[in-house]
Amino acid sequence: MTGRVLITAGASGVxxxxxxxxxxxxxxxxxxxxxxxxxxxxxxxxxQSQLDVSDETAVAAMLTDLETEWGGIDVLCANAGIAGPTAAVEDISLTDWRTCLSINLEGAFLCSKYATPMMKRQRNGAVLITASTAGQYGYPNRAPYAAAKWGMVGLGKTLAMELGSHGIRCNVICPGSVEGPRMEGVLEREAAAKGMTRDQVYKGYASGTSMGRFVEGRDIANMAVFLASDAARLVSGQVIAVDGHTVNPDPKL
Known part of the structure; x- marks a missing residue:
């Protein structure tokens, strides 16, 4: 495919x-x-740009630089996010709650806010928001993360409705548990909170899918390339899980 693609949190992981x-x-x-x-x-x-997606001034400046350099943008992958705390809701601080929502939900909002005017002018574009299966189910001990991801699903569906008449599509990708450092951190924190080993928690997450395994970054990437391509020219407003088919988001071990 040809096109100009911006990916937030694009230097590592997914x-x-x-x-x-x-x-x-x-x-x-x-x-x-x-x-x-x-x-x-x-x-x-x-x-490349060093960017905190929760900083509106920085996001606006980066998109201005991008427009100057490229003249426009064809695909926005609003992918930045953090795991947030793993704790019971009464043990989560308001600061941690706000930080998680700011980077995940507000980051996707800000990037969309400043990228889509360029897409409107060219009457073409695709916005891809990386949410999570936590945006489809409740996740005990992950209240800020789940709330942010549910919000991102709502944002994506709304953008699809708002921007479709301008030739812009928006879809939400919901990864399941992804192999990598961020999920390792979640596993370690949850293991400590539950008095379990890391491997026990890993097996619990994996057993919650019909395919019995975690996904890899390339699985999410392949979906993103498809959704940005002409092969998906009439796919918009969709929430697509890439998760090995979650059948139980909170398996009991």
């Missing part, structure tokens, strides 16, 4: 897998990430 997949498909890639070290390890032909 975002890095997306960037590699879009690059391999022939797109121009711009990665934004808060982690300067991870950005430095990205291929030199990718455009």
């Amino acid at each position: 975002g890095r897998a997306m960037a590699e997949a879009f690059d391999a498909a022939g797109a121009q890639v711009w990665v934004a990430d808060v982690d300067a070290k991870a950005l430095a390890e990205c291929p030199s032909h990718w455009k």
Whole structure:
């Protein structure tokens, strides 16, 4: 595919897998990430910006730079997010709650706010929001994360309705448990909270899917490339899980 693609949190994890997949498909890639070290390890032909997606001034400035450099944008992958705390709701601080919603939900909002005017002017574009299966089910001990991801699903469906007449599609990708450092942190914290081993918690998450396994970053990336392509030209307003089919989001061990 050809096109100009911006990926937030694009220097590592799922975002890095997306960037590699879009690059391999022939797109121009711009990665934004808060982690300067991870950005430095990205291929030199990718455009790069260090960015905190919860900082409106920084988001607006980056999208202005992108428009100056590229003249527009074809695909926004609003992928940035954090896991937030793992704790009972009464033990979660308001600061941690707000931080989780700010980076996950408000970050997707801000990037959409400043990218979609360019898409409107060219009457074409695709917005892809990375939410989570936590945006489809309740997740005990993950209240801020689940609330943020449910909000991102609502944002995506609303953008699809609002922007469709301008030739812009919006879809929400809901990964399940993804192999990688962020999920490892969740596993370790949950194991400590429940008095279990990391492997016991891992098996519990995996057994909650009909396919009995975690997904990989490339699985999410392949879906993103498809949804951004002409093959999905009439796919909009959808919430698509890439999770090995979650059948029990809170398996008991």
